[in-house]
Amino acid sequence: xxxxxxxxxxxxxxxxxxxxxxxxxxxxxxxxxxxxxxxxxxxxxxxxxxxxxxxxxxxxxxxxxxxxxxxxxxxxxxxxxxxxxxxxxxxxxxxxxxxxxxxxxxxxxxxxxxxxxxxxxxxxxx
Numbered sequence: 001x002x003x004x005x006x007x008x009x010x011x012x013x014x015x016x017x018x019x020x021x022x023x024x025x026x027x028x029x030x031x032x033x034x035x036x037x038x039x040x041x042x043x044x045x046x047x048x049x050x051x052x053x054x055x056x057x058x059x060x061x062x063x064x065x066x067x068x069x070x071x072x073x074x075x076x077x078x079x080x081x082x083x084x085x086x087x088x089x090x091x092x093x094x095x096x097x098x099x100x101x102x103x104x105x106x107x108x109x110x111x112x113x114x115x116x117x118x119x120x121x122x123x124x125x126x
Contacts, residue, residue, distance in 0.1 A: 005015065021107070023072060028067050028111070029083050030113065031085070037087050039087045040066045042068070042082070042084070043084050045080050048074070058062050078099050086124050098120055
């Protein structure tokens with residue numbers, strides 16, 4: 001009887017583990033109206049050191065649109081984040097974090113935003 005209980009508990013445990021899917025997100029951040037640009041990036045709950053590490057974005061063509069692409073396998077259904085300037089100047093002070101919501105499948109997304117404007121746009125790349 002004890003063996004049967006352990007088998008049933010094992011089946012329940014392993015059937016509850018969600019499959020992880022590859023998520024690839026390209027962030028595009030418009031910083032054209034921001035002065036003193038430097039160390040522009042993202043902080044959030046998805047970094048290796050959540051909310052304590054700035055993941056830098058780059059502006060290779062000097063148009064003040066900073067970009068970065070990140071990929072990770074995850075079972076999470078969303079991430080929360082904010083953009084930062086100068087490593088520590090958070091956008092949207094006293095406002096909710098930005099959120100990207102995922103479907104339960106592999107996805108490639110683009111998230112476009114303007115620094116300090118909460119109206120970011122999430123789109124799926126087919």
